[in-house]
Amino acid sequence: MHWITIIFIGIAANLDNLGIGLAYGVKKMRIPVLSNVVIAIMSMIVTFVAVTAGSTVIEYISAHTANLLGSLLLCVIGMWTLLSNRFSKKGIMSSPELFDEDKNHVISVREAITLGFVLSANCLAGGIAIGANGISAIWTVISIGTFSFLTVAVGSHCGSLLTKTFIGKYSTAISGWLLIMIGVFEIFAK
Template sequence: MHWFSIIGIGIAANLDNLGIGLSFGARSTRVPLISNFVIAILSMIASYTSIALGDVISQYIPGEITNWGGGAFLVIIGLFAIKADLKNSSNQHRQNGITSLLHSPNKADRDGDKVISWRESLTLGIALALNCAVGGFGAGMTGLSPVMTTISIGIFSLLTIHIGVRAGQQLARTWLGKWFNRIGGIFIVLIGLYEVFV
């Protein structure tokens, strides 16, 4: 079992969570444990579905091709994530819809009470879950365990938001807080290359 890839996917899939946690922390916005669990569960559901789908498809394709194809898919996803982050950095246009929460997480706090309720966390959780699902498909094609990869994603979802909120006041205003999406993309590219060549 490729534990490096399982843990790596868990971390890479949740770097957006860390950035969002930092953003909330900088605004003194709390994310209660129940809300954090809701986000993690939604991410796990989306991840397991996409990983299992990738795993099923891989059963009908020769092993070498699925490993190479899944790794290549992860590399492409990572490159797209890096490109999208660079584009968003240079062109701060208005965004609408669920995915806009990834770039403006303060919109999730609809009542402005500085607390992300479990209801408010549903919309945010869906946006983050969609993010996890894309990379999950490639992970499934490379033969990673759907159960273990999903558990990894769930654990790191809980940890990254919790740590992000705690560290938000200190880090969100630094250069590091602006690089999480790009780092996530680079990390996914590296995992993809690892799966292709190892």
């Protein structure tokens, strides 16, 4: 089993969530445990769909080709992460109150569904690549959900303390480099 890959994919897919959690913490906006669970579940659902789609690819091409394509896709996603603005996540970090529709400084379960869907966007392509590599869907989903919950919780709890740290400032770049390293590791792992 690819335990190292599964753990690192969970971390890489959720480093942006740490930044988002920090942004909420700095603005003194709460993300209750139940709302955080909803965000993690959204990431898990998107990851499961993506891994399943990726594993379907194996049925039409050889396992070696699927592994190579999945690994290269992880590298491309990592490079895209480094070079792009990561969809609307920068907007969330600079204006976290966008998802607090009732303006009470608490992310409700309903608000968490929308936020979770936006935060799970990076799980989509990574999940497809993981599925194409033939890596366990269930353990990948559990890893993504666990690290989603932990990064949002730590980020929102630590708020202003971590925004000035290396991880807070460079979470997107760290995530991108991790994805590239996972892709390279998977190319040579089989």
